[in-house]
Amino acid sequence: MIVRIWRGWTAPNDADAYQRLLNGEIVPGFLARSVEGLLGADVLRRDAGGEVEFTVVMSFADWAAVEEFAGDRTSSVVPAEARRLLARYEPEAVHHDLVAQHRPAGP
Numbered sequence: 001m002i003v004r005i006w007r008g009w010t011a012p013n014d015a016d017a018y019q020r021l022l023n024g025e026i027v028p029g030f031l032a033r034s035v036e037g038l039l040g041a042d043v044l045r046r047d048a049g050g051e052v053e054f055t056v057v058m059s060f061a062d063w064a065a066v067e068e069f070a071g072d073r074t075s076s077v078v079p080a081e082a083r084r085l086l087a088r089y090e091p092e093a094v095h096h097d098l099v100a101q102h103r104p105a106g107p
Contacts, residue, residue, distance in 0.1 A: 001094070001098040002062065004094070005056070007089070010085055018085040037065025
């Protein structure tokens, strides 16, 4: 499994609007594209001094799925409506091979 990590930052006064856009339109739009091998996406948020950092963590079955999603292996996918709210963002995503997952034992 390939884990794709991307980050973008907003001004504090744009953070709530960006979060609504990200969770309400952008990520659901990514999933609606029905990219075979796109396994899911998680959105993280944290205050980072004078700005708010958002991290999107996506899981893909393989590199072919990453390339179908992004057009290549590294380019970020940032729709125009997101760019209007972002103060800055990473132009390239970072990828990791998932080599283990550890979860607590169930009840």
